[in-house]
Amino acid sequence: MPVNFDSNVSITVEIAFDSNPLDSSQTFTDVSAYLRGFETTRGRISELAEFQTGTAVVELDNRDNRFSPNQSTHYFDSSAGRTKIQPLKRLRIRATHSSTTYDLFHGFVESFPVQYAGQGADSVTKIRVVDAFKLFFNATLDGIGWQLGISKLGSTTRLTLTQAQEKSSVRVKNILDSFGYTNQSISTGQLDVITQPTTDDLLTALRKVETAENGTFFIAANGDATFRDRNFRLTNTTTPAATFGQGGSELPYVDIVSSYDDNKIVNTVQRTRSGGSTQIAIDSDSVERFGTHVLTESGTLNIQDSDVASIAEQKVVSNAIPQTTVESLSFAPQQDVNLWAKALGLDIGSFVEAKVTTPSSTIETYDLFIERIKHKVNARNKTWNWQIGLSPAETGAWILGVSKLGIDTNISYT
Numbered sequence: 001m002p003v004n005f006d007s008n009v010s011i012t013v014e015i016a017f018d019s020n021p022l023d024s025s026q027t028f029t030d031v032s033a034y035l036r037g038f039e040t041t042r043g044r045i046s047e048l049a050e051f052q053t054g055t056a057v058v059e060l061d062n063r064d065n066r067f068s069p070n071q072s073t074h075y076f077d078s079s080a081g082r083t084k085i086q087p088l089k090r091l092r093i094r095a096t097h098s099s100t101t102y103d104l105f106h107g108f109v110e111s112f113p114v115q116y117a118g119q120g121a122d123s124v125t126k127i128r129v130v131d132a133f134k135l136f137f138n139a140t141l142d143g144i145g146w147q148l149g150i151s152k153l154g155s156t157t158r159l160t161l162t163q164a165q166e167k168s169s170v171r172v173k174n175i176l177d178s179f180g181y182t183n184q185s186i187s188t189g190q191l192d193v194i195t196q197p198t199t200d201d202l203l204t205a206l207r208k209v210e211t212a213e214n215g216t217f218f219i220a221a222n223g224d225a226t227f228r229d230r231n232f233r234l235t236n237t238t239t240p241a242a243t244f245g246q247g248g249s250e251l252p253y254v255d256i257v258s259s260y261d262d263n264k265i266v267n268t269v270q271r272t273r274s275g276g277s278t279q280i281a282i283d284s285d286s287v288e289r290f291g292t293h294v295l296t297e298s299g300t301l302n303i304q305d306s307d308v309a310s311i312a313e314q315k316v317v318s319n320a321i322p323q324t325t326v327e328s329l330s331f332a333p334q335q336d337v338n339l340w341a342k343a344l345g346l347d348i349g350s351f352v353e354a355k356v357t358t359p360s361s362t363i364e365t366y367d368l369f370i371e372r373i374k375h376k377v378n379a380r381n382k383t384w385n386w387q388i389g390l391s392p393a394e395t396g397a398w399i400l401g402v403s404k405l406g407i408d409t410n411i412s413y414t
Contacts, residue, residue: 001030001032001033002030002032002096003032003033003035003379005095005334005377005379005382005384006334006382008097008098008334008337008340009095009096009097009333009334009340009344010095010096011032011035011093011094011095011096011377011379012030012032012093012094012095012096012101013030013031013032013035013038013058013060013091013092013093014028014029014030014031014032014091014092014094015028015029015031015089015090015091015109016028016029016089016090016091017029017075017084017085017089018084019089019090021088021089021090021108021135022179022180022181022182024182026090028090028092029075031060034060034061034062034066034067035058035059035060035061035379036059036060036061036124036378036379036380037058037059037376037377037378037379037380038056038057038058038059038093038105038375038377038379039056039057039374039375039376039377040054040055040056040093040104040105040373040374040375041054041055041056041372041373041374042054042055042105042131042218042219042221042348042372042373042374043218043348043370043371043372043373043389044218044371044372044389045371045372045389046263046264046371046389046391047264047369047371047391047392048264048266048295048319050207051133051216051217051218051219051348052133053130053131053133053134053137054105054107054130054131054133054219055107055128055129055130055131056091056093056105056107056127056128056129056130057126057127057128057129058091058093058126058127058129059124059125059126059127060124060125060126060127061123061124062114062123062124062125063122063123065123067085067112067114067125067127068085068112068114068125069083069085069086069112070083071083085112086109087108087109087110087111087112088108088109088110088135089108089109090106090107090108090109090223091105091106091107091108091109091127091129092105092106092107092222092223093105093106095344097340097341097344098340098341100341100344102221102344102345103220103221103222103223104221104344104375105129105131105221105375106131106183106219106220106221106222106223107129107130107131107132107219107223108129108130108131108132108134108135109127109128109129110128110129110130110134111127111128112125112127113125113126113127113128131219131223132181132183132219132223132225133203133219135179135181135202136179136181136201136202136203136206137201137202137203137204138201139179139201139202140199140200140201140202141175141178141198141199141200141201141202141205164194164195164196165192165193165194165195165303166192166193166195167188167189167191167192167193168189168190168191168192168193168209168212168213168215168227168229169186169187169188169189169227169229170189171189171193171195171209171301172186172189172206172209172217172225172227173186174195175202175205175206175209176206176225179202181225183222183223183224183225184224184225184226185220185224185225185226185227186225186226186227187215187227187228187229187232188229189213189215189227189229190213190229190230190231191212191213191230191302191303191307192302192303193208193209193212193213193301193302193303194274194301194302194303206225208300208301209227209301210227211297211300211301212273212300212301212302213229213230214230214311214314214315215227215228215229215230215232216228216232216233216348216349218348218349220347220348221347221373226348226349228349230311230314232349233349233351233369233393233394234394236349236351237351237367237393237394239351240351240352240353240367241342241345241346241350241351241352242342242343242345242346242350242352242353243352243353243354243355244256244329244331244352244353244354244355245354245355245356245357245363246355246357247355250355251331251336251338251339251342251343252331252335252336252339253329253330253331253354254330254331254332254335254385255329255330256326256328256329256330256354256356257326257327257328257329258324258325258326258327258356259324259325259326259327260322260323260324260325261322262290262293262322264319264322265286265290265293265319265320265321265322266293266294266295266315266316266318266319266320267282267283267286267287267290267292267293267316267319267320268280268281268282268283268287268292268293268294268295268316269281269282269294269295269296269297269312269313269315269316270294270295270296270297270298270312271296271297271298271300271308271309271311271312272297272298272299272300272308273299273300273301273302273303273304273305273307273308274299274300274301276302276305276308277305279305279308279309279312280312281309281312281313281315281316282316283316283317283320283321285320286316286320286321290322295315318394323392324364325366325368325390325391325392326354326356326366326368326390327389327390328372328387328388328389328390329354329387329388329390330385330386330387330388331343331386332383332384332385332386333384333386334382334383334384343386346370346373346388347370347373348370348371348372348373349369349370350369350370351367351368351369351393352368352369352370352388352390353365353366353367353368354366354368354390366390366392367392367393368390368391368392368393369390369391369392369393370388370389370390371389371390371391372387372388372389373386373387373388373389374386374387374388374389
């Protein structure tokens, strides 16, 4: 049964001992009663970096030896004569607040390492868990592309004179479906991509689509393989999911780190699609002021050079001039009851606002997207440290075909 973290929130840790990794329906066993703590990390270090494999370490009490693979008393399949303590079983961590359950991490067990302390007086297993990115990396796409007699011309696939193509979102779904990963959340792509057969691993193939679309691809807290198109963030900046600050109606933070440096400057982009010519976008003023900061992307899956050029322009427009922003923010939700509902609902890509009070008592307001989420929970001492990595949000971007020129203030090339 769930373990009460405090009077407001309970935590549940479950392992699907009786299911295979890719079963569409998972049967979970609650192991929350043995929870001592956990740490999780998901996301990427900045908006210009790749999303990395999410990881978790879950510490469980093992004094009765129930999580040891070499015992036959607990979690044992007697008909098959083997333990259910096996790698790649699904594990999920959830929290419940006011009768609403929120996902914190969903992944696959790498190992059940058992530790003994005090000459056997104590024992724990610190289960190592990874998200689906590792499964995608270990699997080969095996030539998935347009296949005569299988694909439907004009439906799932369209042809030009030289190559097959389909919407980026369709490509992502087809790749995931080919692997049998049914946990999906896919927004409609804006661009077409090449679908020529490839022997890439699934993760590389999915990242290539992400790059071609200039969107995002990550594993959400509930385990969904999540694809967001190039305009998704630009059109989801109306109302912050949470506002952090020191004011009475704001959610208090423990620590906040701002950044203003050249690591995120991109003022020259050289981008080439497969079979196309190199498209170059340069901000000459930025180059003169800060020197050349080049981003090179080659062999993208885009169909048109014009799409390649517009993405290059968008990257330069967004990153040519360094700006002061909030890089990370940490908070402890148990310190303020109002934090729980807002904090538990946040995930990668959530739009939030931070109001920073400076030593001179001025307030600086930042519009931000969440890029990374870390949890560190001690279930015994009832401590929960929460850190989110952030990137600046383009709240005024002008989007071709969506925004009204003269009303929306800035221009973003799309």
